[in-house]
Amino acid sequence: MTSSPDPVAHPKRRAVRIAAAGLGVGAGIGLLASVATSGLAAYFARRVVIPEQAPEELEILHVDGFDDDMHVHLAADDETLVNGRYGLHFDSGAGHAQIGDIVEYDPVSRTVSREVLAVTAGDLRTARRGRWTGVFYPHPDATGLPYEDVTLESDVGDLPAWFFPTTADTPLDTWAILVHGRGGSRAEGLKAAPVLNDLRIPALAISYRNDPEVPVGSTARYGLGDTEWIDVDVAIDHALAQGAKKVVVFGWSMGAAIAFQAASRGRNREHIAALVLDGPVVDWYDVLDHQARINFLPTPVARLALDMLTRPWARRITGLETPLDLNRMDWVRRAAELDTRVLLIHSDDDDFVPSGPSHALASVRRDLVTMPHYEKARHTKEWNVDPDRWNDDVANFIETHVLDLAEITR
The missing domain is CATH 3.40.50.1820 (Alpha/Beta hydrolase fold, catalytic domain)
Structure with missing residues (x-):
């Protein structure tokens, strides 16, 4: 009785098995990539339509001066380095100050000092984080x-x-x-x-x-x-x-x-x-494409997210009662x-x-x-x-x- 040949001894059969295994690995990677793309697109689509409050991430370094001549020292960024009149929310939105022009900018420490025109709510002197806003009049x-x-x-x-x-x-x-x-x-x-x-x-x-x-x-x-x-x-x-x-x-x-x-x-x-x-x-297409780019989302992810906002099949993912008509907007x-x-x-x-x-x-x-x-x-x-x-x-x-x-x- 002849024994079954060892598959290792037959290069062609081994190659077929390796190829089949490779297809399995490739399919698995493709499936994972598809799942990852869908999950990221769903996350982006929901972020677009779910109401949320921006976090208070701006560092408030310290406040000096008196009430009629007060300055606030902040971390310098693209927002705080533009002159004008702004609002500064703090204490999870309970506090608000009206901020005026730049008094001093230190490029080495990347800090900026600005006028405090008024504190409309809360105690700015004890605040450590805030949110820069265009809302100058909070009420x-x-x-x-x-x-x-x-x-x-x-x-x-x-x-x-x-x-x-x-x-x-x-x-x-x-x-x-x-x-x-x-x-x-x-x-x-x-x-x-x-x-x-x-x-x-x-x-x-x-x-x-x-x-x-x-x-x-x-x-x-x-x-x-x-x-x-x-x-x-x-x-x-x-x-x-x-x-x-x-x-x-x-x-x-x-x-x-x-x-x-x-x-x-x-x-x-x-x-x-x-x-x-x-x-x-x-x-909206232009806005959402721009947001996808600055958040480093690949084009397929961005396009799928837009599709989710406009298609009935994605209602359970986005939570929208009816799909959005972005063409109409x-x-x-x-x-x-x-x-x-x-x-x-x-x-x-x-x-x-x-x-x-x-x-x-x-x-x-x-x-x-x-x-x-x-x-x-x-x-x-x-x-x-x-x-x-x-x-x-x-x-x-x-x-x-x-x-x-x-x-x-x-």
């Missing part, structure tokens, strides 16, 4: 203007808002609706309150669905403007009921995407006379459909929402879009860098394109 009290707390009623529940009636004896019947960006609060819009008061324009600074102050539990998901515009319609309902004839919708960052949708889809769109948009999201592609006057305020060094799509829209719709040049304000901080210029640009646009002579002279 209407800080503006020195009269205001009222109001509640708007939406399909998702009550929406807190602040109403600024203006100090004028004869307020105009043009109102402003102030819409903050992703991860922000209605305080973001307060920087517009002084110039609107000067123009005699009443204003509503609104919250909207999925804001921290409009809780819906752990299922809260931003619609990136594809759903929040409904709450702008509610705000316009309130303005019209109080005597407004038309409105100007202001939007910061994602608030701009919301404003575009309200102007194109809202039942009150005929009452929207203009949009004033700061650091606007004009094209691409206003470079939809430029021919634009029928509302727009002021775009967008700094060319914006490293969060690139200004390219804003320039593209302004270029192809010069008949409707005004875009002054800003180059060093980063994301939505054009007012902070130069409030006088920002106020002038806004006032000139509204007086030229929104208000009629009878309104102005009334």
Whole structure:
């Protein structure tokens, strides 16, 4: 009886087995790579739509001086080295200080000393970490203007808002609706309150669905403007009921995407006379591609994440009730459909929402879009860098394109 040959003694058979084993290893690696890609894409997609508060990571080194001449010493970075007026949150958001211009910069230690204009809440002297922000006025009290707390009623529940009636004896019947960006609060819009008061324009600074102050539990998901515009319609309902004839919708960052949708889809769109948009999201594809690049996400991961946001099959992954229509929020592609006057305020060094799509829209719709040049304000901080210029640009646009002579002279 002949024994079975030793497979080691037959190179061809051994080669077949090695090849088969290699295919198994390759398939395993491919499977792992696929799982890793899907997991990373799911994480990125959820990060885009889940509301979150930015961490307080800025090092506060020390505070010196007296209350009327106080300085704060901070770690120097791309944000703290730009002159202007800013906010500094600390103590997990419970504290807030208004910060002024640079007093001294030490390039060796990479530290910067800045004026403290006011501490609006908390004890800055004991703070060790903070968050740099464009929110200069954390609450209407800080503006020195009269205001009222109001509640708007939406399909998702009550929406807190602040109403600024203006100090004028004869307020105009043009109102402003102030819409903050992703991860922000209605305080973001307060920087517009002084110039609107000067123009005699009443204003509503609104919250909207999925804001921290409009809780819906752990299922809260931003619609990136594809759903929040409904709450702008509610705000316009309130303005019209109080005597407004038309409105100007202001939007910061994602608030701009919301404003575009309200102007194109809202039942009150005929009452929207203009949009004033700061650091606007004009094209979500461009923004999300940029965010993927700066976070070193491979192109396949980024593309899969975008697919997850727009496809019904990924609802269980993203937590979105309905997929997002990013094409509907691409206003470079939809430029021919634009029928509302727009002021775009967008700094060319914006490293969060690139200004390219804003320039593209302004270029192809010069008949409707005004875009002054800003180059060093980063994301939505054009007012902070130069409030006088920002106020002038806004006032000139509204007086030229929104208000009629009878309104102005009334």
